[in-house]
Amino acid sequence: MPSSRLLALLGLLMLCKGQEETGSGESCDNFTDLNLSHCFMGTSLYVRLLLYTRSNLDCGREINHRRLASQPLLNLSRPTAFVIHGYRPTGAPPIWINHIVHLLAEQEDLNVIVVDWNKGAANLNYFTAVTYTREAAYNLTGFIMKMEEEGASLSSIHLIGVSLGAHLAGFIGANLKGKIGRITGLDPAGPMFTSATPEERLDPTDAMFVDVLHTDMDSFGLRGAHGHIDFYANGGVDQPGCPKTIFAGKSYFVCDHQRSVFLYLCSLNRTCSLTGYPCSSYSDFLEGRCLQCEAFRPASCPLLGYDLGPWRETLLRLRQTKAFFSTTATLPYRKMSYRVDMVTWNQYLRWGVVYIRLHSGRNFTEARTDHQLLRFEQYTSTRLLAQFDEELQHVHKISMRISTGNVIGPRYKIRLLRIRFTPLERPLRPLMCRFDIIMEENMEVAFRPLPCNSRL
CATH class of the missing domain: 2.60.60.20 (PLAT/LH2 domain)
Known part of the structure; x- marks a missing residue:
């Protein structure tokens, strides 16, 4: 395992690659927008970090990685949430980026940093994108170590990774010896990770607290339990309202997998409440065998979402908990x-x-x-x-x-x-x-x- 000093050096070198200074004007820095031609030709890894706070929710600012102090909006005394997307086979920006930025900012006064590694994730060759997750993890490890040097606390950092981004978050956490405060994995990617060891994928030792949501374990998602608590929507497979035949086109392939993001967005909205019932299996849950939540008294059953504070100590004591719930096909999803x-x-x-x-x-x-x-x-x-x-x-x-x-x-x-x-x-x-x-x-x-x- 590389030393911490070497990790920092590797990270900063990669962060500086292709980086341009952000001007002092009012123009916004937007997520990289690519198209299918880029994917056919292939893209090389280039990571950008876009900062959003309550004072610039609609106008991202690209962070100068070498001089954090030059970014006045980045307040390292605040908690920081990194949002890390996954594989982008078409090169288009994720449609949910603006939604998650606004909803995270509603939870508390945060630095929300969108990790834009679209150059790297946008490749028709999925295996190339998988390879880039390790490089991107070194990239972000160096940046977070720089944040720590400038006064940020690792325990106040929350990595939210989608699909391939969930494993990328896990690699960052492992590089930092599990000292990151929290990692949330939204349907961690399954292909190339099904037979992986804990060191080769997201696992509970990657952060002080790891929560995972599963929605597509029989296709693009990863089977099993990989956090301190794993939520399984509709058993983790076959989400309501998603197409059942290939004639539906692209939606047939991505609907179940993407549902993890939409359920998480829904959970961030205070009008949407999705309760997970700790149980050994989805069939036991459906048969009414796991509806008491005695282990979590005086709190209720855990809720999917940002605030798992009332259940955190119990979940850490139990080490690994599986929680199941069913949803409807449309918002607000709750049954x-x-x-x-x-x-x-x-x-x-x-x-x-x-x-x-x-x-x-x-x-x-x-x-x-x-x-x-x-x-x-x-x-x-x-x-x-x-x-x-x-x-x-x-x-x-x-x-x-x-x-x-x-x-x-x-x-x-x-x-x-x-x-x-x-x-x-x-x-x-x-x-x-x-x-x-x-x-x-x-x-x-x-x-x-x-x-x-x-x-x-």
Whole structure:
């Protein structure tokens, strides 16, 4: 492993390569915009750092790497977030750059530095871009060491890496012996990293705290767990609303992978809340086995996003945590989740799936627990997770159907001694209950929910 002094020298040499002084005028420095011709010919690595603060959110300033003091907007007493993009096969700037800059600035008073390594990432040969991640990491390592020399604290630095940029962030963290405050990996790239050792990819030792979001593990994303907490949206594969056939064109290839960025942007918006439920697998989560979050009391289940402070100590103690959640296909992505507990009393053993509708006036939303067959037998407690695409403020009626697949012969009755609905993301809302319901298989039954401390 190269010494710290050598790393700094290598980094500064690469940072200076092709660098031009930023003028004192009012012109803005924009992200490098390339096209397919550059990608066909191939690009050589050239890293630019664009600084944004609350005073210049719409006008980036390219940092002079050799003289940090010459950039008056760069206040090293503030926390600094580096945003690192990934592979750019078309050479176009990421469409989400301006959004993430503004949303990060809303979290706290930050230096937001956009790492523009489009020259290097824009190559039709993906393997060339992968090779450049190591060089770019030395580049940024030298710059961050210069920041530290000028008074910045490594613990106040947050690297946010997308796809290939997540591994680039990990390499920087490893170069700095894991002293970086935090690394966030948004669907770390899978190709060329699937069989990599921890030293060859992002891993929890690369920073004091590492959080990862997975959305495309069966294609462009990396399988497994690689942070102190790994969030898996919809199990980490096949995001709702993304095309299922190649006839959709480019979107078929990139939609699942890009969803990680849009979910993270959504989480930075204070009106969007995505709760992750610690669990061993997505199937266990869907079956309602992981909805308590006892390890995180008195805090609730961890939320995806920028502020993981309430859960950080617990997550560091647990070392590696997997957290699962489901989303809708569109903004604000959040589903309304209920834990449904039923006590059944029926003479014959039946297997089936449950369909639940919540009604509010003429509006309704439906949840289908058709990923598993539930067992209904005499005096048995059954728990399931019901997730609804819409949030209804006042539920006036609930309708249910238990589908057993029985299409011939008599319909058997299923008696529910009690059914209780517990809202998971809205703990201040009252629990809804109903007692002693007779259901006929494959037939819908509607009822008015009651407070759980009352009986008919």
